[in-house]
Amino acid sequence: MPDPSAPTTRTPARPDALHPAEAPTGPASGAPARGPRSTAAILFIACAAQFMVILDVSIVNVALPSIRAELHLSGAGQQWIVNAYTLGFAGLLLLGGRAADLVGTKRAFLTGLAAFTLASLAGGLATDGALLIAARAVQGIGGAVLAPATLTLIMTTFTEPAARTRAMGAWSAVMAAGGAAGAVIGGVLTEYAGWRWVLFVNVPIGVALLAAALVYVPATASGRGGGLRRLDLPGAVSVTAGLTALVYGIISTETHGWGSPTVWAPLAAGVLLLLAFLAIESKVAHPLVPLAILRRRSLATANLVVIWMGAATFAMWFLLSLYFQQILGYSAVKAGLCFLPGSLAIIAGAQLATRIIARTGPRPLLVIGMALSTVGFIWLSRIRADGNYATDVVAPFVLATFGAGLAMMPATVAATSGTDRAEAGLASGLVNTSRQVGGALGLALLATVATHITAGRLAAHPHDIQQALTAGYGRALLIAAAFTACAALGALAVPARARRVTS
Structure with a gap:
């Protein structure tokens, strides 16, 4: 089964065991x-x-x-x-x-x-x-x-x-x-x-x-039997609560020191809840994430790449939005339009990857995409309080987003390669989950870094708010570059060519 x-919904290996949602249509099937x-x-x-x-x-x-x-x-x-x-x-x-x-x-x-x-x-x-x-x-x-x-x-x-x-x-x-x-x-x-x-x-x-x-x-037709017994609610609750606790602990460092119970208690709880999640998945009959699937090299490395990529890109949109409005003084609509070149670059990167991945395989696109993003983030980290969008932002922004678009679809292909069709959906879902989890943790961490850098600059120069804010955003973007560099290095471990999904 x-x-x-x-x-x-997945296509099972045996043609005589089709899920109702996957049964062929037309005269042969009676549908x-x-x-x-x-x-x-x-x-x-x-x-x-x-x-x-x-x-x-x-x-x-x-x-x-x-x-x-x-x-x-x-x-x-x-x-x-x-x-x-x-x-x-x-x-x-x-x-x-x-x-x-x-x-x-x-x-x-x-x-x-x-x-x-x-x-x-x-x-x-x-x-x-x-x-x-x-x-x-x-x-x-x-x-x-x-x-x-x-x-x-x-x-x-x-x-x-x-x-x-x-x-x-x-x-x-x-x-x-x-x-x-x-x-x-x-x-x-x-x-x-x-x-x-x-x-x-x-x-x-x-x-x-x-x-x-x-x-x-x-x-x-609904279900394969078992009803709610097949829903791994303990696993879902533990992983969601664990991630939330980790994010809460990281964000709490904005107003409390790392030694404060307000910080370390939720961080410790988050770690314990995630360990509980792993224990639950190893014991329940119908786990949310069968741990055996994580032993596959292509899937594991692709998900690590996606976590790093999500951590960098989610934070980038957040930080640049604040930079455009708080530092450059743009209105909301002008700030939104400033993101248009990056939006088009992501689409262009994704379309290019779709066209050439059959010839290249996912690994080169992942490595090149994340390398381009790294260069873009390093360049973006040099933003200035008296900067200009056209000369200081648009080129590195397009470079970073084009690289992300180039790597997005190959990451899914790498994660699902070599799995049979009964597990392809799970592998794809893990990639989406990794992207969102990486984004949440990355945003919490990099926004907190920006806040700390800004606070330190203001302590030394209380009246230079614009410079302090810009310094915080720049440092966070530089750390984002380190994230995408880790993604590029991790992509080197992805198998050179994706194996066909078995049927």
């Missing part, structure tokens, strides 16, 4: 064949939903100064608006994939989309920071159910290899565009409609997608 822990319009609609629905989920990782970045001012948030509270979503999404992504496996793809898609849409509405109506952070966490949970279902829809709708490759290319490009375009869209909405619309914008889109999914997404 296929492993029910994988986050997407109605899907026409071109139906498959195009499903691709659009899947891509639009994935775009919305990934968009919300970054769409609030440009709005953070406005949110902080209106809701009277601290610097740590400002970070939690981003991290609450990221942790909710990352911590429950694999569990969301298994839930889809149990209840059926359509039901999981509709449930995740409804939760995401309602949480967006609640966040837009929030009157204090706690409510907004809670709404963002629920958004992340909804996204954790929704995102695996979008990939499942593509994998089960496009069964012909060439058509599936084209559909996956579109899905990957949309995912890259969603993460990159968030700052641009967020800036425009914040400037002309108010920060609440960075959340409200999901409501009409979500309602439209719900209506379209009800019509075009086919119903699939």
Whole structure:
């Protein structure tokens, strides 16, 4: 039987053991064949939903100064608006994939989309920071159910290899565009409609997608038996709580020393909870992450690369958003538009990788992409308080983001190579989880570094706020360069050529 822990619907090895959602359509199967319009609609629905989920990782970045001012948030509270979503999404992504496996793809898609849409509405109506952070966490949970279902829809709708490759290319490009375009869209909405619309914008889109999914997404039989017994709730709770505790401990260093119980207690709790997660996974009958899969060299190294990459790139969007508005004095919309070259560079990198990976394999693209990002981050770290966007930012920013786009899809290919189809979905889900976890931890660490550097500069020069802030951002970006350098070195351990996924 296929492993029910994988986050997407999978094609089992035996043709006589097809999952209901994967059964062939058409006369041979007795099921109605899907026409071109139906498959195009499903691709659009899947891509639009994935775009919305990934968009919300970054769409609030440009709005953070406005949110902080209106809701009277601290610097740590400002970070939690981003991290609450990221942790909710990352911590429950694999569990969301298994839930889809149990209840059926359509039901999981509709449930995740409804939760995401309602949480967006609640966040837009929030009157204090706690409510907004809670709404963002629920958004992340909804996204954790929704995102695996979008990939499942593509994998089960496009069964012909060439058509599936084209559909996956579109899905990957949309995912890259969603993460990159968030700052641009967020800036425009914040400037002309108010920060609440960075959340409200999901409501009409979500309602439209719900209506379209009800019509075009086919119903699939639910479950493989076992019901909730197959949901590894202890594993999901322990890993999510552990990651949250680690992030909380890191962020707490902004206002407390490392020797304070406010810092070391959550850090220690986080480590213990993650160790408990490993113990749970080694003992439960249906683990969230079968530990044996982590022994595979290609998967393990690809996930390490993605963690480092996520730690650098997530923090970059956050830090540059603050630099544009607090140092260069740009409005929200102008700051958002400043991200447009980087958004286009990520899409260009992802498309180039899609076109040439069959000839090169994933390793060269990972190494080159992360090397380019490293150079870009080192260059970006030289930003000045009296700097200029055109001469000081745009070129290194494009270099860093193009490198990230070039490495994004090859990381998924490297992680899933050599796995049989019953585990390909789990491997893909681990990559997405690693990206989000790396992003949450990297943002917490680098934002905290920036705060400490700024505080030290202000202690020596109390009236030079702009220089102090810029020094903090520059140091954090330099550490981000160290992260991508580690990713480039780690990519050297990825096998030279991806082995075909067995069927």
